[in-house]
Amino acid sequence: MHRHFGTIGALLMGSAALMFAGGINGLILPLRGAEEGFSSLSLGLLGTGWALGYVSGCLSVPRLVGRVGHIRAFSVMAGLAAVSILLSLLFIHAWAWIVLRALAGYCFAGAAMIVESWINERTPGEARGGVFGVYTMVNLAATTAGQMLLMTGDTGGYAFFVLAAIFYALALLPTAVTQQIAPQPMVAASLDLPALWRNSPLAVVAVVLVGVSNGAFGTLGAVYGARIGLDVSTIAIFMSIAVVAGAALQVPVGFLSDRMDRRFVLLGLGAVAAAVDVTFVFIAPTAPMLVLALASVFGAAVYAMYPVIVAHANDHAPENYFLRTSGGLLLLFGIGSIAGPLMGGLLMNLTGPAGLFMNSLAAHALLIVYGAWRIRRRDAPGPRDKAAFHTAPVGTQTTPQTNLLNPAIEEAPETAARAGSDAGAGPENRPDPQPGDG
Template identity: 45%
Template structure:
């Protein structure tokens, strides 16, 4: 019973964290546009978040080793709260870029600590269920945070304060826990060469998702603003893409467990490319057609990263999942950092609709790469594939997410076998 209570408390902490993150991310893009920030500055705000998030994923484990989980989490949440309030007090494009990087750093650290605790109270039998529920809660909470902007609006101080309250309340479930502190945080196990040797398509997919999703997540709200939508309209526009994207993970995952996952990647990337092309051709205003196209884009684009991770894991050797998934996180983060800057420059030259030049280009390149690889390498038999697990292909995954993933069990099993073999050797000698 105590383990169940701890799990639900950690779910609550994660939900509050993601709610505030969803609200803050959408709010800064729209409020920045209202404050007449340049498109490049708006893009660099997204870049700052991604750079800070990657840095946090790498450096926060060292902080936790020095001061412990609870103190580190409280520090991260406190700085995150201060940061969003400074966004209100210091409305400046350069300031927001710097603050967004700090926010990404703190958000990564706080998320890693929650995930570390969740991993500690989860056994291998329930890991798959817990992981799926955790990812679902994160997606839903982030979407609710975005929808909340339709209530708070973007003017004045209220949306910033609501986000700050959400961040600081996320401290409570962790700070009040009576359970022992978990093991040290997982550090990203990076081996880009191993990832590319294992699955070139997965490496390409990680970068393509980063470029497309980073651009879309940061600048699609600006596109909506330029089309004359108010705060509520932008919030619901973004929510349609997020909700349909989350729902698409189930059918896309099940289909990829049955047929060559590269066919699924080709299909999803092809649809996302087509939607991007339609946006360029139609260049819709703020009417229903734009909501339909955004929903279709989210449905196609959101599951791609998770399918790519599953495809890489199909070809991975036992014990290599963490290294491969860590490498994909680094490549994804690189794309998330570069994409918004590139898209903002194109939008400055060609207009807001140029956002979809970036998304269509990189999804199209992924579809071509997956088709080319199908002619070189045969698929893994369906019976031998690792089961698909939902994952968010945006800015929510950390090395601790990889550790919580049930597919990491094979890594732990191999490590246990190695320890047993070492002990046997020592006994025999």
């Protein structure tokens, strides 16, 4: 595997710079906005704007790359992201920040897709699993480092805005000077949300609800910390520890879900998250160590749900539907991430800081109730029918192109369909997913 890093090392460096800047950008805005007196609702709309931009980028950037190529498109994305954070410093107003955050989300999704598709083409199938793991860990470490950087200075100044812009600009250098041949245009899988619903109603409902919860926490967690009196250093740890715990729990959760009904695993994670929600809502702890401990449990539960949902949906997906399934779930997760910060911000406006976890509690309670009903409606697949479990990047560190790095998916549906048709076993000769499979 190590020999492949010679061809993608520059891309990993660019991705690390992008994620580092994103870590700063995602935390400085809610913290500075809270200091400026922005309402919780307007701060929640920052997350809604980001998710709208992110989903739009995932859907439209492949066409841009097809017109101008990977290198030019990536330069545009990184440059506009740098402009967005600098304009946020010049125009300190809630509505301006919402628009600029949407622009940043669009650029971030586009830049990540370009890097991921490039890595995918430069890495053979047998090495993609290892390369994907390194790529994920690089992104996680860079994002965490960017968040933790805020512990070193004053969020009321301009330094962190400028640093984020600098690293966005640095992100484009590795691809701009690389001597590697640019990859082929991106593969865009056609999404079929009705078929996804017929395949697994639970996966559809659960991924939207998880998007609601995770999107709200990712945007407003820092605001919650500020509202209950945590200092900036503790807030940075509060946000980072949740993501790190979620990444760490994915392996044991995957091991467990491969050996029992994944729906029980998902409901168990939902129950743990709901218990933490109840604690934050009704006990309202303010002691920093207790808050951090609860955040780690919360993050471990909520950020481990997404890969369980994807694996459950793939358990029932017909052959060659894996990429469509993952892409459809990601789009639905984005829709939940659009609604979550808006609802969380509104509840925080009405009820105070605890409103953030009231929003999460409602989402997790609905997930548990609906999941329990679905378990009564359908038996679990047998061990031999289960798809392979794969960890997934946490937070907003994944795009449809990330799925192409998954070693279980060697071909896009269009390519696989052609190959299957030649053998008389293409998707047109297979039944569509049947209703009620999960």
